[in-house]
Amino acid sequence: MVQYARTRLDASFAALSDTTRRGVLEQLGRADASITDLAERFDMTLTGMKKHVGVLEQAGLVTTEKVGRVRTCKFGPRRLEEETAWLERFRQLWDSRFDELDKVVDELKRKEKFNGHKKRK
């Protein structure tokens, strides 16, 4: 969990270390934009802008969505999806713990039966 948060933090710092990317973020904060719009505005090639947006997206700072032939970029992570995904990982961790715990408890139950309920008060 902690490790995941760290990686995430590193990614966002790396993403913000670049002036163009900070500019893109600011721009997207005002309005959604396509990669083409952004490339024009920042006087850059499409390929170059795609790379920047890719870095921002990986850091969870930006989300992109392709509609037809246009990829639209939006400011902000898919927060809700992220939280749901995290909650599911959290559930899976407990679920696998509890599967193991079932085995331990079953064994205790069998032992107790075998001992003729001696342990019971």
Added chain:
Amino acid sequence: MDTRRESEPTPVKNRTMVERTSEREFVVTRTFNAPARLVFEAWTKPELMKRWWVPKSIGMSLLSCEMDVRVGGSYRLVFGQDASQTMAFFGKYIEVTPHSRLVWTNEEGDGGEAVTTVTFEEKGGKTLLVLRERHPSKEAVDEAIGFGEGLRETFEQLDELLATDGGKGLTWGS
């Protein structure tokens, strides 16, 4: 088959439910097909706890497990992929009520103590286990989920920027 149900329950796997009940709290619920005293025993004896707390599927193993299960007693569980990369989970027990309730603090986080409360409620030979994990702040939860400090600050700053700029505001999620 239905007629057997009462005396001999079909061994269906019990479901683990997880819910975020507030900004700071998560609740995990699960039923066990055993009396509370046995489930409680598995939570309070290190040699038993060791066998289930770090499931094999997460790719780590428990390297050591010390538990002094009494009010004020400490626990320390160390796990990792190998001895060079380890993580510790530690804190103190603040409530120990045999077969029904366990409360401990968890102190490895930076932002204060988290408190975990586990209750064991027996009904008809089965035990309903409810675990509440209460974090010190919403920030601590964000950190755990991966919305770390840096990220949040960035968004707050940008939020301000937009507010002063007459921006449209931001929509989170959908």
